[in-house]
Amino acid sequence: MGEWVIEPATVESLPDILQIEEACVSSPWTRKMLEAELSGNRFARFLLAKRMTPGGAGLSSIIGYLCFWVIFEEVRLMNLVVIESMRHKGIAKALVSQALEAGAGQAGMRALLEVRASNHAAQGLYHSLGFRDVTTRPAYYTNPLEDAVLMELDPIVSESARMTEALGHDGGRITPL
Numbered sequence: 720m721g722e723w724v725i726e727p728a729t730v731e732s733l734p735d736i737l738q739i740e741e742a743c744v745s746s747p748w749t750r751k752m753l754e755a756e757l758s759g760n761r762f763a764r765f766l767l768a769k770r771m772t773p774g775g776a777g778l779s780s781i782i783g784y785l786c787f788w789v790i791f792e793e794v795r796l797m798n799l800v801v802i803e804s805m806r807h808k809g810i811a812k813a814l815v816s817q818a819l820e821a822g823a824g825q826a827g828m829r830a831l832l833e834v835r836a837s838n839h840a841a842q843g844l845y846h847s848l849g850f851r852d853v854t855t856r857p858a859y860y861t862n863p864l865e866d867a868v869l870m871e872l873d874p875i876v877s878e879s880a881r882m883t884e885a886l887g888h889d890g891g892r893i894t895p896l
């Protein structure tokens with residue numbers, strides 16, 4: 720087994736998600752907002768990245784999470800965080816890839832997200848997964864006030880299909896599981 724695993728969140732994951740939000744995000748989701756997403760929004764899904772404690776007999780700690788909505792044919796990436804000490808290991812890429820696969824499995828055709836204009840790390844991540852910039856949404860964010868870049872992946876393609884395409888073969892949509 721690797722250093723970390725990805726699995727769906729439960730309501731019990733809320734305190735850990737809140738802690739990550741507060742530590743890593745300039746305008747974090749509150750407990751109420753997370754509660755509403757975790758238990759009150761039928762479109763919302765959460766994936767957690769967990770680090771397995773060495774020799775810890777199944778004990779683990781949460782090192783990242785992704786909240787996304789699957790609204791009919793649209794997959795909307797809402798919130799993505801990986802704790803600082805675990806960045807650059809492909810964890811965010813794995814979280815987003817699994818969300819895209821899950822979305823495609825529920826008839827998702829395209830994926831959308833907004834990201835702060837200054838967030839080049841996140842934009843690099845999404846570009847590496849095939850997303851393109853659609854438009855800028857002026858003054859979309861507060862605290863601090865900033866434009867958003869709207870990014871889109873249409874159609875949703877798997878990582879292997881993108882690599883095949885890059886090698887000059889046919890690409891393809893993710894086949895629903």
Ligand SMILES: CC(C)(COP(=O)(O)OP(=O)(O)OC[C@H]1O[C@@H](n2cnc3c(N)ncnc32)[C@H](O)[C@@H]1OP(=O)(O)O)[C@@H](O)C(=O)NCCC(=O)NCCS
Binds near residue numbers: 800801805813834845
């Ligand atoms: C953005 C964030 C989620 C990336 O997490 P991560 O686990 O380090 O990302 P990955 O290791 O999966 O990186 C995948 C790809 O994204 C790109 N990327 C990641 N971090 C990058 C950086 N600092 N600068 C440029 N590109 C970056 C690269 O293309 C990278 O592929 P590579 O490692 O093969 O070069 C993380 O930095 C974070 O939590 N930031 C704070 C919260 C945030 O900004 N969330 C996004 C809101 S839209």
